[in-house]
Amino acid sequence: xxxxxxxxxxxxxxxxxxxxxxxxxxxxxxxxxxxxxxxxxxxxxxxxxxxxxxxxxxxxxxxxxxxxxxxxxxxxxxxxxxxxxxxxxxxxxxxxxxxxxxxxxxxxxxxxxxxxxxxxxxxxxxxxxxxxxxxxxxxxxxxxxxxxxxxxxx
Amino acid sequence: xxxxxxxxxxxxxxxxxxxxxxxxxxxxxxxxxxxxxxxxxxxxxxxxxxxxxxxxxxxxxxxxxxxxxxxxxxxxxxxxxxxxxxxxxxxxxxxxxxxxxxxxxxxxxxxxxxxxxxxxxxxxxxxxxxxxxxxxxxxxxxxxxxxxxxxxxxxxxxxxxxxxxxxxxxxxxxxxxxxxxxxxxxxxxxxxxxxxxxxxxxxxxxxxxxxxxxxxxxxxxxxxxxxxxxxxxxxxxxxxxxxxxxxxxxxxxxxxxxxxxxxxxxxxxxxxxxxxxxxxxxxxxxxxxxxxxxxxxxxxxxxxxxxxxxxxxxxxxxxxxxxxxxxxxxxxxxxxxxxxxxxxxxxxxxxxxxxxxxxxxxxxxxxxxxxxxxxxxxxxxxxxxxxxxxxxxxxxxxxxxxxxx
Numbered sequence: 001x002x003x004x005x006x007x008x009x010x011x012x013x014x015x016x017x018x019x020x021x022x023x024x025x026x027x028x029x030x031x032x033x034x035x036x037x038x039x040x041x042x043x044x045x046x047x048x049x050x051x052x053x054x055x056x057x058x059x060x061x062x063x064x065x066x067x068x069x070x071x072x073x074x075x076x077x078x079x080x081x082x083x084x085x086x087x088x089x090x091x092x093x094x095x096x097x098x099x100x101x102x103x104x105x106x107x108x109x110x111x112x113x114x115x116x117x118x119x120x121x122x123x124x125x126x127x128x129x130x131x132x133x134x135x136x137x138x139x140x141x142x143x144x145x146x147x148x149x150x151x152x153x154x
Numbered sequence: 155x156x157x158x159x160x161x162x163x164x165x166x167x168x169x170x171x172x173x174x175x176x177x178x179x180x181x182x183x184x185x186x187x188x189x190x191x192x193x194x195x196x197x198x199x200x201x202x203x204x205x206x207x208x209x210x211x212x213x214x215x216x217x218x219x220x221x222x223x224x225x226x227x228x229x230x231x232x233x234x235x236x237x238x239x240x241x242x243x244x245x246x247x248x249x250x251x252x253x254x255x256x257x258x259x260x261x262x263x264x265x266x267x268x269x270x271x272x273x274x275x276x277x278x279x280x281x282x283x284x285x286x287x288x289x290x291x292x293x294x295x296x297x298x299x300x301x302x303x304x305x306x307x308x309x310x311x312x313x314x315x316x317x318x319x320x321x322x323x324x325x326x327x328x329x330x331x332x333x334x335x336x337x338x339x340x341x342x343x344x345x346x347x348x349x350x351x352x353x354x355x356x357x358x359x360x361x362x363x364x365x366x367x368x369x370x371x372x373x374x375x376x377x378x379x380x381x382x383x384x385x386x387x388x389x390x391x392x393x394x395x396x397x398x399x400x401x402x403x404x405x406x407x408x409x410x411x412x413x414x415x416x417x418x419x420x421x422x423x424x425x426x427x428x429x430x431x432x433x434x435x436x437x438x439x440x441x442x443x444x445x446x447x448x449x450x451x452x453x454x455x456x457x458x459x460x461x462x463x464x465x466x467x468x469x470x471x472x473x474x475x476x477x478x479x480x481x482x483x484x485x486x487x488x489x490x491x492x493x494x495x496x497x498x499x500x501x502x503x504x505x506x507x508x509x510x511x512x513x514x515x516x517x518x519x520x521x522x523x524x525x526x527x528x529x530x531x532x533x534x535x536x537x538x539x540x541x542x543x544x545x546x547x548x549x550x551x552x553x554x555x556x557x558x559x
Contacts, residue, residue, distance in 0.1 A: 020491055020492065021253055021254075021492045023492075023493055047377075047380045047381075048380050048383065048385070049383055050383070050495075050502065050504060051493075051504060051506065051519070053519040055508060055516075055517055056517075067506070069493060069504070069521070071502075076401050076402065078493065078495075099383070100381045100383070100529070100533070101381070101382050101383025101526050101529055101530060103529055104525065104526065104528065104530075105383075105525075105529065112217075122166075125210070126208070126210050127209075127210040127213040127558055128213065129210075136215060143218065143219075143222055
């Protein structure tokens, strides 16, 4: 089993370990993120950074969870990391130093949730356009809001 | 909200480029950037020195929309992710919801979904290769592949009622069973495909012009591909046999006998060749599925997700209420979170779904292979010629709907 091994090895660096539908998951603090991912990559072969996204828990404090997914070829396993970030200071360290693919995916999360990835030098809008107000995937962004880039014809 | 006229996203290349070099903009609306993408390249002579790839022109807010629709109403949206192989997207989404519900689909449905996944894969690979060789001037190969692809789409139309956006899946099953004569026609189409694939091999494999345009162009190593998040045929073209159908068999892939084709050099030619070999494997897998296809129901017998039979809806009040609740309220999916991924034609297609117990997803995020692939494409353009941008971009098989969501 992947999960108990990882839990033992990474003991002390995470806050909580769970598993859902066969996917091991660790919840950790933002300051431990880089160290843990570094170890996952070099010691456990999590060389493929699959995905990063965020979850908006409107009622909760801290409000956001940044969610990472990794894949390890030697272990043939996927793995999830979660970092909670508060609304007033939504920052996590960037993973661009470890994975090239983080560059684009972090830009998307920055667009959609306003999470700032410290160290990522290129956080220009990617799916949205420059000058877009707000972060559309936050729960308090209304579905009906329209921001046409060119005014509608009258 | 007030409407303003914000500037387009600027590229850092405009300011940081060497004054001696030329900054060239390609796209978002350009014949070779099928699917709207913008490539800004700094050129020294004919060589690309640096490139900035920008996407997002087709963003439609898929993930936001999904949070406001019931689970069944999300299915048509998933069609419009990778519209060249809509069924694959359908099946991943259904799989994610079914796992949260704890449903096991029927054996017939399982084999049928596998068969249709592979059928769509053929159509997707044909589209990709056809488009990229057409841009290199191979008009005959393009028309051959488009002919085959249209036979497949017409055949899927017979089954699902739509050529491209099928919406054929239902949570816990499929929309309808196979129509009469569908499997016989399937064998005809497969024979036709094999014949045309052989012709395309003859036209392209040893064609001097094609080799010169693709061999040793946009080459990468396995480590490079992993670092930039490449999956699917692009990763396999570098020589790593990583395929979820083998590594973590889902649907009926565990019962099928197939190979995972890999390349050697990870260049444009290998990406073409890996896709061609995958078409052969898919044809073999479809034939195995036809042999394996068991009789029986295609839908699970579970009142939480399945609409009652029409004859009862019209005659019994309980069935009518049941029907009404399922249509108006939707399916109640137990709270939980899940990441489900399948090997889509483009690579790992993952659905990260969070349910809060209601009838709508709390969050639905798509790990779209095209989007991740575009993130590393500049590394494959830099150092090559301007003319290589087009075949390299073609071999990435970027699908706008999936990339920009």
